Amino acid sequence: xxxxxxxxIKAAAQAQRAAMQALFDKLRQDGLDEPGVSRDPYGxxxxxxxxxxxxxxxxxxxxxxxxxxANLYMTLPGRDRTAPVLVIGSxxxxxxxxxxxxxxxxxxxxxxxxxxxxxxxxxxxxxxVVMGIRxxxxxxxxxxxxxxRGSLGTLPDGALDARRVDTGRTLAEHIADCGGDPQAxxxxxxHFDPSRIRAYLELHIEQAPSLVEAQxxxxxxxxxxxxxxxxxxxxxGCHDHVGLPRRFRHDAxxxxxxxxMALDAAWADYDARGIPMACTLGRFHTDPAAHGLTxxxxxxxxxxxxxxxxxxxxxxxKEKVGQIIDGIEQRRxxxxxxxxxAHAAVGLxxxxxxxxxxxxxxxxxxAVLQIGSPASHDxxxxxxxxxxxxxxxxxxxxxxxxxxxxxxxEDFIDGACILIQWVATVLTGRDx
Amino acid sequence: xxxxxxxxIKAAAQAQRAAMQALFDKLRQDGLDEPGVSRDPYGxxxxxxxxxxxxxxxxxxxxxxxxxxANLYMTLPGRDRTAPVLVIGSxxxxxxxxxxxxxxxxxxxxxxxxxxxxxxxxxxxxxxVVMGIRxxxxxxxxxxxxxxRGSLGTLPDGALDARRVDTGRTLAEHIADCGGDPQAxxxxxxHFDPSRIRAYLELHIEQAPSLVEAQxxxxxxxxxxxxxxxxxxxxxGCHDHVGLPRRFRHDAxxxxxxxxMALDAAWADYDARGIPMACTLGRFHTDPAAHGLTxxxxxxxxxxxxxxxxxxxxxxxKEKVGQIIDGIEQRRxxxxxxxxxAHAAVGLxxxxxxxxxxxxxxxxxxAVLQIGSPASHDxxxxxxxxxxxxxxxxxxxxxxxxxxxxxxxEDFIDGACILIQWVATVLTGRDx
Numbered sequence: 056x057x058x059x060x061x062x063x064i065k066a067a068a069q070a071q072r073a074a075m076q077a078l079f080d081k082l083r084q085d086g087l088d089e090p091g092v093s094r095d096p097y098g099x100x101x102x103x104x105x106x107x108x109x110x111x112x113x114x115x116x117x118x119x120x121x122x123x124x125a126n127l128y129m130t131l132p133g134r135d136r137t138a139p140v141l142v143i144g145s146x147x148x149x150x151x152x153x154x155x156x157x158x159x160x161x162x163x164x165x166x167x168x169x170x171x172x173x174x175x176x177x178x179x180x181x182x183x184v185v186m187g188i189r190x191x192x193x194x195x196x197x198x199x200x201x202x203x204r205g206s207l208g209t210l211p212d213g214a215l216d217a218r219r220v221d222t223g224r225t226l227a228e229h230i231a232d233c234g235g236d237p238q239a240x241x242x243x244x245x246h247f248d249p250s251r252i253r254a255y256l257e258l259h260i261e262q263a264p265s266l267v268e269a270q271x272x273x274x275x276x277x278x279x280x281x282x283x284x285x286x287x288x289x290x291x292g293c294h295d296h297v298g299l300p301r302r303f304r305h306d307a308x309x310x311x312x313x314x315x316m317a318l319d320a321a322w323a324d325y326d327a328r329g330i331p332m333a334c335t336l337g338r339f340h341t342d343p344a345a346h347g348l349t350x351x352x353x354x355x356x357x358x359x360x361x362x363x364x365x366x367x368x369x370x371x372x373k374e375k376v377g378q379i380i381d382g383i384e385q386r387r388x389x390x391x392x393x394x395x396x397a398h399a400a401v402g403l404x405x406x407x408x409x410x411x412x413x414x415x416x417x418x419x420x421x422a423v424l425q426i427g428s429p430a431s432h433d434x435x436x437x438x439x440x441x442x443x444x445x446x447x448x449x450x451x452x453x454x455x456x457x458x459x460x461x462x463x464x465e466d467f468i469d470g471a472c473i474l475i476q477w478v479a480t481v482l483t484g485r486d487x
Numbered sequence: 488x489x490x491x492x493x494x495x496i497k498a499a500a501q502a503q504r505a506a507m508q509a510l511f512d513k514l515r516q517d518g519l520d521e522p523g524v525s526r527d528p529y530g531x532x533x534x535x536x537x538x539x540x541x542x543x544x545x546x547x548x549x550x551x552x553x554x555x556x557a558n559l560y561m562t563l564p565g566r567d568r569t570a571p572v573l574v575i576g577s578x579x580x581x582x583x584x585x586x587x588x589x590x591x592x593x594x595x596x597x598x599x600x601x602x603x604x605x606x607x608x609x610x611x612x613x614x615x616v617v618m619g620i621r622x623x624x625x626x627x628x629x630x631x632x633x634x635x636r637g638s639l640g641t642l643p644d645g646a647l648d649a650r651r652v653d654t655g656r657t658l659a660e661h662i663a664d665c666g667g668d669p670q671a672x673x674x675x676x677x678h679f680d681p682s683r684i685r686a687y688l689e690l691h692i693e694q695a696p697s698l699v700e701a702q703x704x705x706x707x708x709x710x711x712x713x714x715x716x717x718x719x720x721x722x723x724g725c726h727d728h729v730g731l732p733r734r735f736r737h738d739a740x741x742x743x744x745x746x747x748m749a750l751d752a753a754w755a756d757y758d759a760r761g762i763p764m765a766c767t768l769g770r771f772h773t774d775p776a777a778h779g780l781t782x783x784x785x786x787x788x789x790x791x792x793x794x795x796x797x798x799x800x801x802x803x804x805k806e807k808v809g810q811i812i813d814g815i816e817q818r819r820x821x822x823x824x825x826x827x828x829a830h831a832a833v834g835l836x837x838x839x840x841x842x843x844x845x846x847x848x849x850x851x852x853x854a855v856l857q858i859g860s861p862a863s864h865d866x867x868x869x870x871x872x873x874x875x876x877x878x879x880x881x882x883x884x885x886x887x888x889x890x891x892x893x894x895x896x897e898d899f900i901d902g903a904c905i906l907i908q909w910v911a912t913v914l915t916g917r918d919x
Contacts, residue, residue, distance in 0.1 A: 194779060262728040263735055280730065286780050295886040296589075296694040297767045297792050298712065298861025301754055303695055303886075308771040312747035319741055322733055335729045337780045339740040339787075340772030347626040347652075348718050348769045348790040350582070350888055355771075358780040360729050429730025456728050456782070 058479050059175055061418050067171035068472035074111075075167055075471075076464050081107050083155045091458025092155050095221070096148035096190030096201065097125070097229030104147040108162055108187050115170055117185065122246040124205030125235035127187035131169040133179040133482075139253040141179065141482060142442075143168060143474070144186025146202060146433055150194050151221075154460025156260045160449060160467060162187045164258035167471040168478060177483040181253060188433050189233075195219050196226050197286070199399065203433040205230075207440040208245035215240060253482075254408060255437035257446045258470050260462050263429045266450035272466040273473060274424040275412050276446035279402030279435040280333070280362035281369055287358065287394040290314075292387070294345060294353030307355035308341050310389040314357075315339065317379040321372070331427045332363040332372065364427045366401050402428075402435030408445030408477075415476035421469045423447075430455075447473060490911050491607055493850050499603035500904035506543075507599055507903075508896050513539050515587045523890025524587050527653070528580035528622030528633065529557070529661030536579040540594055540619050547602055549617065554678040556637030557667030559619035563601040565611040565914075571685040573611065573914060574874075575600055575906070576618030578634060578865055582626050583653075586892025588692045592881060592899060594619045596690035599903040600910060609915040613685060620865050621665075627651050628658050629718045631831060635865035637662075639872040640677035643829070647672060686840060687869035687876045688909075690902050692894050695861045698882035704898040705905060706856040707844050708878035711834030711867040712765070712794035713801055719790065719826040722746075724819075726777060726785030739787035740773055742821040747771065749811040750793075753804070763859050764795040764804065796859050798833055834860075834867025840877030840909075847908035853901050855879075862887075879905060 059067075085103035086092030094100035105127055109119060112129035120128040127147075133140075145161020165185030172179065189202030196217040204210045215227040215237055222229070227237035239246075266274055292307030318334045325332050338358040346352055361376070363369045380391045416423045428446065438444040449470045453459035491499075517535035518524030526532035537559055541551060544561035552560040559579075565572070577593020597617030604611065621634030628649040636642045647659040647669055654661070659669035671678075698706055724739030750766045757764050770790040778784055793808070795801050812823045848855045860878065870876040881902045885891035 193781060197780075263731045265732070284780065293886070294889050296862055296888045297769065298765055298794065298863070299695050299886060300697075300763070300765065300861060301751075301758055306767075308768055309747055309751055311771075312744035312751075312768075315741055315744035316748050319733075319744070326733055331732070333730055333732065335738075335781070335783055336740055337729065337782045337784065338773055338778045339743075339784060340775070340778070341770055343772070343775060345584075346770045346772070347582070348629060348716065348792060349624070349626050349767070350769045351767055352769065352771060353889075360780055362730065429732060430728055431730070454725075454727050454731065457726065 064476050065472055067174045068468050068475050070174055071167040071170050072468050075163055078111055078163055082159050091152040092149055093151045094149040096195050097233050101148045122206050123236040123239035124189055124202050125233045126189050126202045126206050129185040131183040133181040138181035139251050140182040140184050141253050142184045142186050142255045144188055145257050146188040146191030148190050148192050150192050150456045152458055153456050156460045156462045157455040160260055161258045164471050168475050171475045180482045191433050200433055200436040203436040205240050206247040249440040249442050252442045254443045257434045259448055260451035261448040262455040265426050267452055269424055271422050271424050272450050272469040273421055274426045274448040276404055277425050277427050278364040278404050279428045279432055280364050281401035282360055282362040282399045283373055284397040285359045285393045289392050290355040290389050292353045292389040295351035297349040304351055305388045306351050307389055308352035310383050310387045311355040313383050321375055335360045400439050402438040404445055405443035408443055411477050412445055416473045419472050419476050421473055496907050497904055499606045500900050500907050502606055503599040503602050504900055507595055510543055510595055514591050523584040525583045526581040528627050529665050533580045554638050555668040555671035556621055556634050557665045558621050558634045558638050561617040563615040565613040570613035571683050572614040572616050573685050574616045574618050574687045576620055577689050578620040578623030580622050580624050582624050582888045584890055585888050588892045588894045589887040592692050593690045596903050600907050603907045612914045623865055632865055632868040635868040637672050638679040681872040681874050684874045687874045689866040689878045691880055692883035693880040694887040697858050699884055701856055703854050703856050704882050704901040705853055706858045706880040708836055709857050709859050710796045710836055711860045711864055712796050713833035714792055714794040714831045715805055716829040717791045717825045721824050722787040722821050724785045724821040727783040729781040736783055737820045738783050739821055740784035742815050742819045743787040745815050753807055767792045832871045834870040836877055837875035840875055843909050844877055848905045851904050851908050853905055
């Protein structure tokens with residue numbers, strides 16, 4: 056029952072390199088949609104990725120299963136098959152014309168880990184489930200974490216009626232297309248009982264250049280941000296003539312600009328105090344049907360996403376948004392209409408898992424950073440369901456959600472190596 | 488050759504009230520395009536207005552003519568038909584879903600004046616040309632003063648190739664549709680020789696609420712602003728993931744917001760120093776094809792119009808725009824592309840005409856303000872061509888370029904009355 060020595064683990068990780076490279080190449084080929092790759096969730100792109108990953112798992116002798124949300128379960132049996140399981144996974148969909156690594160790297164890391172355990176002839180105490188999760192990217196159905204929340208029984212009301220922005224068909228229809236059972240998802244049934252999950256681990260490419268900047272291959276995640284969002288907000292002013300003096304204007308675009316600058320100033324202030332957050336006005340625009348060179352904008356539209364790693368900070372920021380709006384409404388004689396609000400809870404990383412991953416990195420001699428996740432991940436859905444969660448990030452050039460994602464296979468193997476060390480340390484013993 | 492007494496002039500002006508109201512009503516009906524009216528230049532809307540006005544002019548026995556730009560000339564013959572003429576006019580187009588008075592009021596004022604002269608049996612010294620000018624509103628072709636500059640031979644290079652934003656067809660095609668001769672406009676031929684014009688007078692609704700605020704019906708114009716414009720500017724940043732930390736972003740929308748706020752601050756400063764100007768970002772928007780809730784905007788588009796009454800101030804402001812951009816480019820790692828630039832010269836009011844209009848208002852007992860025009864007008868094109876020019880503004884609620892323009896017919900008649908008094912004073916004598 057000894058833990059293999061670090062060099063044995065490193066060698067077992069390195070041994071997966073060629074197979075993993077080939078698998079990444081196959082996935083790129085499957086999803087090619089120049090520029091970049093498109094793995095449309097519950098569609099042809101994601102289906103091809105599922106087929107490729109399933110084939111690789113079968114070659115490793117893993118048990119294959121699915122749930123009502125058509126998530127893919129690839130199980131390495133443990134010694135106690137009744138014990139809560141370890142889940143290692145991520146999603147297999149991508150944004151349109153995205154990169155090859157956002158999501159897929161985490162699923163392949165799971166396969167690399169079980170393959171390495173096999174190489175070392177180690178049997179874990181409990182089942183290890185490598186999970187290929189469906190439909191994480193919210194750009195398609197405007198609903199996030201569909202696969203993971205579908206399995207955990209935490210999908211929001213109405214999610215199954217959401218329509219994919221390109222096909223116009225409902226999520227329920229798309230799930231049925233892919234062999235899932237949307238009816239069974241309706242009563243929020245738990246298909247994967249959180250109490251049956253010992254821990255959830257996810258490897259993901261970093262979506263910011265912190266690791267590139269610091270010249271480190273891997274980071275240990277300190278937390279996943281929660282957010283509040285106003286997807287469809289607007290400012291009501293008055294359309295007026297280009298020559299109108301300043302004191303008479305109700306310029307909705309200037310009000311939008313002031314709003315943006317006030318949020319940006321607040322963000323700079325939090326940054327200066329070392330409190331991580333982010334604020335994005337992704338849509339930020341005058342009315343294409345009414346704007347023009349000689350018209351003072353009378354309406355201005357925006358989306359807002361504010362994220363932070365601490366619910367207290369989120370609450371503080373939400374209050375700040377209200378104060379900023381009050382001031383602008385008074386100064387500029389306009390009216391803000393925030394519209395519907397969405398909220399995602401902060402995803403707390405389990406301290407013991409985080410400490411274990413740091414120790415594993417130390418044992419393996421991989422120099423790591425500690426960073427808050429810039430983005431949301433399926434891991435947050437597991438954490439919200441009460442599952443102890445940990446994540447690591449792998450260095451990636453050029454950001455994610457674009458065709459230029461660039462993860463070196465060496466960095467990926469460094470990440471996998473840390474996870475194997477952790478798994479070997481906490482839940483395996485040498486077979487026989 | 489005596490000038491009629493003020494009460495006779497007032498009565499002659501008042502006598503036009505019912506006919507003018509009927510004509511405004513007919514124009515509204517012609518252009519109805521809820522909400523508001525649309526008189527699209529060199530299109531169906533403007534054509535209907537031309538037909539209605541032509542019919543009214545024919546009823547008054549005026550001579551009807553056109554030039555290569557398809558402007559409408561409605562001439563009351565004077566005693567000396569070879570003498571330089573007095574032009575009274577404005578434009579007959581409108582912005583999309585605009586009001587009924589911006590432009591049209593000035594043409595109808597011309598008709599009211601010649602009708603009143605007829606009522607009083609006065610024949611002017613020289614021809615009075617009521618001019619129905621084409622295509623003043625720059626929102627359609629992104630070129631201003633098309634009709635007046637077409638007639639004066641001062642259209643900018645490339646203007647005939649400009650495409651109407653809604654139809655996508657060129658100005659040349661549209662002019663030909665309406666019976667004009669775009670070929671003849673090409674060599675910048677003067678169709679209306681400025682040396683043949685004694686003076687240009689224009690009545691226009693006020694486009695700001697200064698008269699409403701001051702409770703006066705009419706204002707004498709002290710000047711028309713010049714401007715510089717960037718109709719198609721944009722900011723190049725990077726599209727990135729919503730979670731990207733602030734220091735890594737190249738957020739084009741935030742850069743646009745900072746630009747807007749810096750211009751607004753400069754404007755507030757000029758206002759405080761009593762120097763009139765205006766600054767409008769009429770189009771101000773992220774890319775509809777690429778923006779989204781979870782994407783940091785990598786491109787931002789805007790139009791800019793900056794106007795002032797003094798060429799020195801305009802030059803100062805243009806330099807300021809450059810300085811603001813330099814700072815933002817450095818701070819936010821983005822790049823501004825200003826694109827083509829347009830410029831309109833400041834329109835200087837002829838001091839003798841202005842003094843004459845003030846005296847006429849005094850004679851008629853109409854309490855007037857003196858204000859700088861908030862907006863550009865065809866009058867500025869005549870002034871730039873060397874024609875002595877004067878303007879008056881009529882009180883108007885709710886601004887212009889919107890469906891809610893509201894000019895009382897009483898105020899319009901007060902304005903016409905001032906112009907009749909001026910015309911009777913300077914260039915008429917009693918017939919026989």
